[in-house]
Amino acid sequence: MESTSPENKIKILFFSIFIILCLFPFFSPPIALLSGFLLTLFLGNPFQKFSHSATRILLQFSVVGLGFGMNITEAVKTGKEGFLFTIVSITTTLIVGLLVGKLFAINRKTSFLISSGTAICGGSAIAALSPVVKAGEEEISVxxxxxxxxxxxxxxxxxxxxxxxxxSQPQFGMWCAIAIHDTSSVVGAAQRFGDEALQIATTVKLQRALWIIPVSVVTALVFKNKESKVAVPYFIFLFIAAMLFNSYFPAFQPINEVIVMLAKKGLTITLFLIGAGLTKESLKKAGIKPLAQGVLLWLFISVVSLVVIVNTIA
Known part of the structure; x- marks a missing residue:
């Protein structure tokens, strides 16, 4: 990156301004995402090489920070209610996704990664499972x-x-956790709906993320890749520790509230960086068939989960 060139200085200036805007209440997560996309589309991203790692780290810190505003008792209750739903939805989504991929004659590994990303936790699942199936760069990118x-x-x-x-907020929180891919957008969407929706969505989504571990093990057996290491999302355990701290040390409540506020701002910046990562090249890489598989699978899990949630959760 030629940081001394006038063009790059202008890019850096605009990106810095918008990152600062993310700290203000009027700059919501969707606006942040759209702003990042438009800035990259018209100016380019001066931090393209660092955006991915920065996004991952900031998202993890933000999610852990949200834990300081949650109660462990309520989280356990939510986790129990969503456990069976999680197992059924992940299994069903994977099966339907692979069937659609076969119907559309999509590359087996690409089809599996898209199905896994939809079923578990978006890009995190794809990143974790790619080495397990020995996916190539193009398959991962698509x-x-x-x-x-x-x-x-x-x-x-x-x-x-x-x-x-x-x-209701419980219904929306559960729906977000089941039907939206990445944790960042799950939390961003739920945050707009209300605090109760946010707590439920975050808890259930992180519970789903832990399914990367058993799915990775089964995948290694199916794809006959015994050498692969299972990627464990360790930050989830920090999230649990934050909930425990908030639940059993009420004297720190004022400090915890500040941490939660900073976590929400961090999430908004994360979504801005995610938007900045959506380039023309990435849009072209998606392709018609994989995108069609993703859309159909997404519609399937969204509609089915919504019907079940409306009829089972008040």
Missing amino acids: SLATIFILNSIALFVFPLLGHVFHL
């Missing part, structure tokens, strides 16, 4: 691009649909 496009759309569409269908 899968990530497909999931990322749909994930970005979900951040805008789900809150609107939640109000259209008159969903």
Whole structure:
């Protein structure tokens, strides 16, 4: 990156201004995502090489920070309620996804990564499972691009649909956790709906993320890759520790509230960086067939989970 060139200085200036804007209340997560995308589209991203790692680290810190605003008793209750739902939805989504991929004659590894990203936790699942199936760079790029496009759309569409269908906060929180791909957009969408929706969505989504471990083990056996290491999302355990601290040390409540506020701002910046990572090249890489598989699978899990949630959760 030629940081001394006038062109790059202008890019850095604009990106810095928008990152600062992310700290203000009027700059919501969807606006941050869209701003990042538009800035990259018209100016380019001066931090392209560092955006991915910065996004991952900032997202993990933000999620752990949100734990300081949650109660462990409520989280355990939510986790129990969503456990069976999680198992059934992950299994069903993987099976349907692979069937659709076969129907469309999509590369086996690409189809599996798109299905896994939809079923578990978006880009994190794809990143964890790619080495297990020995996926190539193109297969990984196509899968990530497909999931990322749909994930970005979900951040805008789900809150609107939640109000259209008159969903309660528990219903919307559970729906977000099941039907939206990445943790970032799950939390971003739920945050717009309310605090209760945010707590439920975050808890259930992180519970789903832990399924990367057993799915990785089974995948290694199916793809006959015994040498692969299972990627464990360790930050989830820090999230649990934060909930425990908030639940059993009420004297620190004022400090915890500040941490939660900073975590929400960090999430907004994360979504800005995610938007900045959506380039013309990534849109082209998605391709018609993989994108069609992603859309159909997304519609399937969204509609089915919504029907079940409306009829089982008050």
